Amino acid sequence: MNIRHLRFFVELAKTEHMAKTAEKLGISQPSLSYAISSIEDELGVPLFEKKGRNIRLTNYGKIYLEYAKSGLSNLDRGGEYIAELLDVNRGHIRVGFTFTMGQDLIPQLICKFKQEKDTKDITFSFVQGTTDDLVNQLVNDELDLVISSAPDLPGLEDKVDISHLVDQEMLAVVPFSNPLAKKDSVSLADLAKYPMIYYSKSSGLRPRLDKMFAEAGVKPKIIMESMEDHTIIGFVHWGYGVAIVPHLPQLDPRTVKLLHIDENVGVHPIFVVKKSDHFLTPAVTRFEQFIKSYCRKHYNNEYKFA
Numbered sequence: 380m381n382i383r384h385l386r387f388f389v390e391l392a393k394t395e396h397m398a399k400t401a402e403k404l405g406i407s408q409p410s411l412s413y414a415i416s417s418i419e420d421e422l423g424v425p426l427f428e429k430k431g432r433n434i435r436l437t438n439y440g441k442i443y444l445e446y447a448k449s450g451l452s453n454l455d456r457g458g459e460y461i462a463e464l465l466d467v468n469r470g471h472i473r474v475g476f477t478f479t480m481g482q483d484l485i486p487q488l489i490c491k492f493k494q495e496k497d498t499k500d501i502t503f504s505f506v507q508g509t510t511d512d513l514v515n516q517l518v519n520d521e522l523d524l525v526i527s528s529a530p531d532l533p534g535l536e537d538k539v540d541i542s543h544l545v546d547q548e549m550l551a552v553v554p555f556s557n558p559l560a561k562k563d564s565v566s567l568a569d570l571a572k573y574p575m576i577y578y579s580k581s582s583g584l585r586p587r588l589d590k591m592f593a594e595a596g597v598k599p600k601i602i603m604e605s606m607e608d609h610t611i612i613g614f615v616h617w618g619y620g621v622a623i624v625p626h627l628p629q630l631d632p633r634t635v636k637l638l639h640i641d642e643n644v645g646v647h648p649i650f651v652v653k654k655s656d657h658f659l660t661p662a663v664t665r666f667e668q669f670i671k672s673y674c675r676k677h678y679n680n681e682y683k684f685a
Contacts, residue, residue, distance in 0.1 A: 471501075524652070559638065
């Protein structure tokens with residue numbers, strides 16, 4: 380049995396006339412008879428019976444017709460969906476991103492991408508989470524692209540491709556009531572004198588902060604942990620402590636005092652991550668290329684957002 384024979388069967392069921400159906404399908408009557416006989420032989424029941432000069436569906440044929448029509452309809456829809464996925468101007472893109480990225484970069488990228496020509500039929504769904512969780516979802520084919528810090532998942536090195544997008548300067552943030560607010564820059568030792576609002580262990584930024592203080596030989600006084608930047612900034616603003624955060628475009632200098640860090644603490648790099656040796660639809664590939672191009676064009680080299 381093949382799909383072509385099933386289409387012949389459905390058409391013959393409409394006309395219940397061999398000659399008319401063969402003519403409409405552009406095949407010979409023997410070819411049509413062979414196709415129907417093949418299906419009947421495989422099913423082990425007759426699908427048609429003679430009625431004078433014409434034929435009609437048997438009860439078995441009526442039952443099988445509904446399943447054949449449903450199956451062919453699903454196959455047609457599947458083919459249409461695959462064609463849509465292979466169209467660079469259509470399709471659905473599943474994007475994962477970390478909490479920091481959701482505050483400006485991701486909505487900015489989506490907004491600018493949707494302003495490109497022929498993107499109105501490309502849709503998006505989003506998942507926000509920690510880097511490790513997002514990369515695991517990527518490897519499990521639940522996401523197409525992830526925008527995050529560098530993943531640190533042993534055993535997955537060969538399963539993902541990572542491309543650098545942009546760097547963020549690491550800044551100290553203190554309340555205006557803090558004596559450090561009178562400065563333009565501050566050392567890690569100075570910060571460690573005050574209670575610190577710190578990124579939680581599930582955050583991709585936590586290892587970077589731990590390394591910074593360890594290399595400086597300083598132990599921070601952690602009084603609260605959070606994985607969400609707005610929470611950290613809010614607690615700093617109300618004088619609960621000090622913090623170190625990446626340079627975020629939404630940081631309002633009227634809310635907290637932003638300070639450069641005296642030590643060479645490096646930057647917080649942001650990457651786009653995709654699954655290695657994995658087929659990406661043209662729409663996903665188009666968006667990935669747009670992300671890289673946009674970041675090269677619109678972000679400067681001063682380790683912060685332009």
